[in-house]
Amino acid sequence: MKKEMVDLILHNATVVTMDDEYRVITNGAVAIKGDSILMVGSSSDILAGCQANETIDCQEKVLLPGLIDVHTHLPMNLLRGLADDRRLDVWLMGYMMPVEREFVSPDFSHLGTLFACAELIRSGVTCFADMYYFEDAVATAAVEAGLRGVCGQTVLKFPSPDAPSFEDALALARELMVKWKNHPLITPAVAPHAPYTCTPEILRACTDLALEFDVPLHIHLSETKQEVDQCREQHGMPVIPWVKKQGIFEAKVIAAHCVYIDEGEIHTLKHANAGVAHNPSSNMKLASGFAPVVEMLNAQLNVGIGTDGSSSNNDLDMFEEIRLANFIAKGYSGDPTVLPARQTLAISTRLAAKAIHLGDQIGSLEPGKRADLILIDIFTTHNLPHFNHDKNAIYSRLVYASKSTDVSDVMVNGRWIMRNREVLTLDEDSIKKATADYATRIDTFLIEREGSVLSKLVAIAGAEQEESYEVQIKVPLSDPELIIDKLSGGEFEIVRTAHYIEYDTYFTFKDPSQGCLRYREDEFIDAKGEVFNVRYRLTVTGPVAEREYYNSVLLSRSRFIAPATHSLRFYREYFKPESEVEINKDRLRWLINFRDEEFFINIDRLTKPAIDGAFLEIKSRTWSRMDAERKAEMISELLKTLGIAKTKPTVTEYINLIANS
């Protein structure tokens, strides 16, 4: 009998194949040729049937397909432990986003990924699905580490560390695809961040790109209750139907979180063949909630487990994630029989591979699949004794008692990347040193910032970043009644109108880079001139427009808003402003439809300080550079239509107008 020539035989292992039949082979073996598995069987059969360049005795360890981390943000490993035990908005707006804005670079993404890969390898992970900035650097680092990865370039409507606008991010995603499309380890992907940070046109553009290159689309969906409530309010439907309407399910979707989805949404995801990334640690630590994993699995959805990155976890230990996924399914359902150990391991291997649309290549030990595998020592003090009366005991051992530190060896694509707990592909010591350097710089930045107005606001109230791309102009009006008549004359399509009296107090600070804090009381006035509602808000406005366009259109100024639940006196004492300016005004507001775009028009009369005449403001939201330019043009048209095209517009805020007057 002619023997098969192979590169390597791993024998004398408990081979836990994780194939469709859940075959477990005691004293089993795997024969590897090149990057792939050629045969799986008993040690005696494989040794008899194959001639190998190298034969390794696995000493009765478990031979398992490599674990798959289906949702992560690897470079954020550099931010591990940056700001724990905070409210979600404080954590995100007060720490993650400012630090990312300041520090994320190609070097950050590259180093962070190398560092994360060392941890992943030590935890038995052979493949990940990432979503971050400078994703080309992530892919480059993963290849250096020897790991397999689905690398998703983030696209969102805010300026990001690697792209000032969504078109720039989309261009990066396209470059990523062109460069990495046929790499043996890397699958490029596009990652529109989330429905609430994307517009329909961003989702559409990302879907088209994913379809063009036949790659996955990785997105956060239904992570928090707030997100779903907001979606219902804005669009009259929950998140999954809304993104379906935008067409994203035409692509191969990896849907991260899915904490708040109902039965119908589960079926929508199943019908779309979307994969779901369940992130147990992150959902617990950030108190997002409990994803209905059991219901998803009952509906035959492909669910995988993700770490969500070290900034919200705080590590990349897949053994912990697996156990936690199991425990919370049982605890949450009140049924200790749900998500048994075997199924829990399936959603970390075979089903996880399907969830990231690599099910034909990885996820189980089967002939033809890539040789992505790990060896696990199950003869440790914490994993004995071994009972054999139940055939599922091996899964129980792996899920309930194994630790990441029990993984001794890791192979990806037929290449060893860890042997005897030594990572072969990375210089861990120099990576660790480099991470310390980032930590020092970030510490310095945060300590300096401790006095910042925004940080103090976030600390007491949290804050929401307002949509930061805005086209806006301001025009002094000598005769406001003329404009009011025009607007009310039926020429424009009025969506709604409003009338406020606004009492603003501006706090300014010694350091002008702190920007300006506004305390505003909005009195809502009804048709009879009566106050029917009052709203109290704090707004921090950044010191400079991030970009100014021709025709004095302002595109983007950072602006953070929080409800003001305390008194003006409280805020005065808390923020200690250098000076205060009071401005009161009467504002008439129209939301109009002008050539199929919505514009806000304000007519403001200043009552304190009393200034004659009035001001006209026109504003519109935008997320795209091109769109901003188009809307700036439209504002010029609108000014013409209103008959005030000749007045020079300005972008100056009222507080500055007054200071200068």
Add this chain to the structure above:
Amino acid sequence: MKKEMVDLILHNATVVTMDDEYRVITNGAVAIKGDSILMVGSSSDILAGCQANETIDCQEKVLLPGLIDVHTHLPMNLLRGLADDRRLDVWLMGYMMPVEREFVSPDFSHLGTLFACAELIRSGVTCFADMYYFEDAVATAAVEAGLRGVCGQTVLKFPSPDAPSFEDALALARELMVKWKNHPLITPAVAPHAPYTCTPEILRACTDLALEFDVPLHIHLSETKQEVDQCREQHGMPVIPWVKKQGIFEAKVIAAHCVYIDEGEIHTLKHANAGVAHNPSSNMKLASGFAPVVEMLNAQLNVGIGTDGSSSNNDLDMFEEIRLANFIAKGYSGDPTVLPARQTLAISTRLAAKAIHLGDQIGSLEPGKRADLILIDIFTTHNLPHFNHDKNAIYSRLVYASKSTDVSDVMVNGRWIMRNREVLTLDEDSIKKATADYATRIDTFLIEREGSVLSKLVAIAGAEQEESYEVQIKVPLSDPELIIDKLSGGEFEIVRTAHYIEYDTYFTFKDPSQGCLRYREDEFIDAKGEVFNVRYRLTVTGPVAEREYYNSVLLSRSRFIAPATHSLRFYREYFKPESEVEINKDRLRWLINFRDEEFFINIDRLTKPAIDGAFLEIKSRTWSRMDAERKAEMISELLKTLGIAKTKPTVTEYINLIANS
């Protein structure tokens, strides 16, 4: 300046004292003399102020008080992974209890504890609070391992592996106290298992014993919703008020679980200075629920974290427990700021020590406390980088990213028991070999038992063990009307009466040790002779009375009951009996009060097979050998009062009476 003479200085450590002020000393040191800490301070101060026999450079590791596992069942380490993913009743009744009955011995408890101690030491635990059988063997093993322990001898109303009755268990507890009372490592304790497995007199006796020796009373309280519902039903109040009424809070209580307790109960526990043992893994894995830990801590209760033993966990990894306690508090409350890392570590150290009533000796690094401490490497790949802008970052690192395998060294009572991850006190290899021997024997037992009737019943329906101590007799009656008249004549205090028609089908099996399975339909008959309710039940009765007393009083016969939700046909096919016997009877039942004790009296007339006359049965529940003997006497009195003292009673079951007739 005269230097203090000490045995050992540990310096160049990040000393995380966990004292009341949460002092953290960078480049700190601890000076140890004998079994205790003499000084804690900066390395320079300690090195200048002390003259030591030995000085150890801790290389910037974290020096932390040893972790405390406040609720565990150490010998059950030998049952790790025995029967996972089962319903609670199936797990307990079908696996744990039968295996314990068969295998638990002094050797089992000793070996299991040695084995568990090796795992605890490797996980940084220096002290535990245990509850098991043969607790003297647990204490002996703990001393061999060099660990500190609160060792609680179990007392309960069922026969247990080490005590056929509660008086025997109580005697064992007393012996434990006499033997270990003043040991430097061991604190003996009494452990009435739970309110539902103890009687008021058992709780009282245990409390008295705890008070006599001034030792803790360790008990499971409010672990499941079912337990609380049952307590409300039986006693009209939830668990904590009920046990308070029994007086247990006069003792120093360690209350394990407390999953279902309300605000009032929290205050009762606080008022009693009871410690609470929170068991996150166990409560999740067995789907018991989420304990209100945050509410308990807000009420200033002393809460600690427990592993609950490897049979429901499946390991003794305190770092996992700590992280899980933190995550579920956040996930369950929906608030990511609750139970911050620092507080989470406190409930594993200082507060845990208070919870087990050893707060004056251990739980923090302070002069005068015992030298129970551990060293943790925080420079691992999974625990970098280190941010310092936030003084709580050190706690975050320990709680969110450290692993048990990062613990390098462990000291208890001034003695090293692990150095550089080598356990110094135990021969782990020989312990591991011995555990394998138990596993083989238990596997054999369970495989043989797979055909057992009880196991099959448990597998489909679960089963409740009926109170297994019962005094009962049976007397043939030639003239039942005479007795009926007597019972109705006002001479006895009747609590309630009932009338059933019972249709029984008995399955018997080839192997008589399988006992007998009864399928019973109870028709409940009202005063007009109409059926107003029907109940279907399955009962497995063991083959022999476990003990028979003089006067043919039967004490204890194992009996398992389950609701019968399927048809007789289904059960016939499922259990495959060798033969079947049908017995129908008319039963009149009285519950009477006789000299302040409750007795059930049945008058049974057999209609199939039709037998002339009738039978009188008298039964009473009991939990104590002495009480059983007293009640047997009372039954003789009762028979006399009923005028049938001269008929010879029997304990034979109807099926045997018929077979013999």
